[in-house]
Amino acid sequence: MPDPVLQTRGLTAFYGDFQALFGIDFEVLAGETIAIIGANGAGKSTFLRSVTGMLSTRGQGITLFGQPVDGVPPHELVARGLAMVPEGRRLFPSLTVEENLLIGGYRRRGSYWTLNRIYELFPILAERRHNGGTELSGGQQQMVAIGRALMSDPKLLLCDEISLGLAPIVIRDIYASLPRIREHGTTIVVVEQDVTQALAVADRVYCFQEGHVSLTGRPADLSRQEITTAYFGAAEEHA
């Protein structure tokens, strides 16, 4: 069995007095594609902030690539092989498309993902390489954000809400790129509110609800009913 790429045991997180996560057990194995689904405020983003070192996680025993994450700043985690597509894309507005991609390669680890390969993956970006990052459509911006994350040749790619605010046809295009990324051995975790998309690409799914993992399993093994309950909570079920 392959080693876990990222593992948490009983992870908790607080914002001041407010507890956002209550003991999350999570594991992703090398080569897997995992989807984390859940409603707004379920703790998905907090979880990502914790495992990327943006939130303090001292003594929580998170391991990434077999090493503890405790107190390691984000830039060190990137050097170890983590890359993130942040929620809202967060392109650098004063940089061109190509410059945004190059910033992603600030800590290059391998040699597979180059500018040319990113442009092969998303041909439209090649045409717009000299445009300002924020002059693009939402879908194209999302492509830049994914390309930028790939430029470091990550072992683990975290994608936060990559379908947010995009038209269904655009979402389909973006999701179509994930299998190609996966072919090169990259482990992928997508955090999604769009359950249909997430279930279509994922090997396994974790559903978060109010800071807990409410359901986990292979998409094929889960019924629609189970997922709805895990997603919305029991109260919705009877409504």
Next chain:
Amino acid sequence: MDWVNAVVQGVLLGGLYALFASGLSLMFGVMRFVNIAHGDFIVMAAYGALVIVGATGLYPLWTMIAIVPGMALLGFVGQRVLLNRTLGEDILPPLLVTFGLSIIIQNVLLEVFSADSQKLQAGWLETASIPIAGGLNIGLMPLLIFVSALIVIGGLQTFLYRTPVGRVLRATSDDQETVRLMGADNARIFAYATAIASAVVGIAGVYMAMRTNFDPSVGPARLLFAFEAVIIGGLGSLWGTLVGGIILGVAQAIGAQIDPGFQILAGHIAFLFVLVMRPQGLLPRMRG
């Protein structure tokens, strides 16, 4: 004719102000950080040049060979060990720490060098001038400083837009948090930015020492000039900073032409006028 002359001299003076301002502009751009002690660092560099000239008898201009890398190193170390600790959501710590530094530097300089006014003697360069049309003369030193400002700003611009480190500095200026997710260490990037800004401070300090009288108390006024040039020009635009410096220099020269007591006041009033009429400055950075 006097008025034309005042404007020409003001433009040249603006070059010095642009040198004062570009370090401040760069640091604010990258770190959203204003160093209140900026003017005092300029004065510190001037005293550094004074000490070197006193010890070696070198021609003042050559002191830059030591002062510029020396200031860059000081900036790098100062940012890493002191200023990085102050940066965060709250604007108070960096403001108050650098304000404290400003008072400390002024008083240390006062203890070491006394309140006496100083100036570096630049010999022939001070008196040499180029006659141009209509009996106007352009002093060689003001011209040298102005051309240096053009070179420094052009160099900074090239560095920011043509090199990988410059690209990361611009990205940091856009979004500090996301740049960390790209694997960049903010603490180190900030130290680079301060080192570069401090190198420019070194150049500005040596030129100031050659061009004007200085004493330990003149730092805050240089900070205000630098600040005014940055705001007049528009935040985040280095060429705007040059324009701001020139407008400030011309306003001061015209003020001085009216009455010597009006020189500084006229500069401040020009700044307030721009602030009221066009708070985003004259050449703000274009954003998509």
Next chain:
Amino acid sequence: MTDTKQHYVVERSTRTSRFASGAAAAIILALALAPWWAGLGELRILIEIFYYIALAQMWSLLAGYAGLVSIGQQAFVGLGGYLLFALAIFGGLHPIVALVVAGLVTAVAALPIALVAFRLTGAYFAIGTWVIAEVLRLSFAQFPALGGGSGISLPAGIVRDMAGSPEGRQFLVYWVALAIAFASIALVLALLRSRWGLAMTAIRDSRPASESLGVEAYRTKLMVYVLAAGMTGLSGGLIFLQKLRISPDAAFSVSDWTALVIFTVVIGGIGSVEGPIIGVILFFLLREVAADWGSWYLILMGSIAVVTMLFAPRGIWGLISSRYDLELFPVGRRLRVDPERRDRKE
């Protein structure tokens, strides 16, 4: 399964603060009677302490509560001082009346100043206020009637007519100084307890990134700025009523009226009512020891302030109050578990 429900009571005063208000009454009384127990030299120091407390409270109110870090408070000190001189010399007002009018006019003058300065935010606001103070300093140097660059003394006749005797004059200045110090504390307390206080705390705690202010926040900041300017102007008038001589450099001195004030507030504890008082008292104690050290004294003050800012950003009072949970001036509403009313649901 046991579910404990606790009842909370909201209260403003704590036992310590109730004790403190009793002590405060005693202190006010003792200070008011100081002319009968203190010598003229001590009165002079107390006057200085009082106006520094007022300046420190106002700076702390701006920076600690309203998020307005000013390096230009000397603008209002100088304006208050010059207005007092102008009103007494050219308006023929009794200096105490002139003092009150000077404070009011300073507050009014702060309004247009704020409209300009508020175009800048954060650190740029700080330097902007400094530029404005410089503009005032250079402008007053251009008025020959007010002594130009070298300054002017309050004419002997006006000084003589102020009170029956030189001692009487000193007493009068003393009581006014005492009143200003307490008025400044009362102003801060009243503001913090009002609905403005809540608004200010909200402004302070909002992320600095959200720099686009709502209309309400803008008005609150404007009001606080103007009130602080008025009180600072009043203090400025008093300062130069005691000194009897004013010049642009003394009136608009950044190191006397802003740097030292900032240092005392930072060391004492920013964002509290107690901190500035503690800071000013420490400052005067230190001055007794180190007054002859010249510029080393300022170097020392600056260094202590820098170290405080780095390692104890809430100052001495912050350290004390977090350790002992003390609050002498009841400002915040506190939640307390009411031990009498605790029901248990089985």
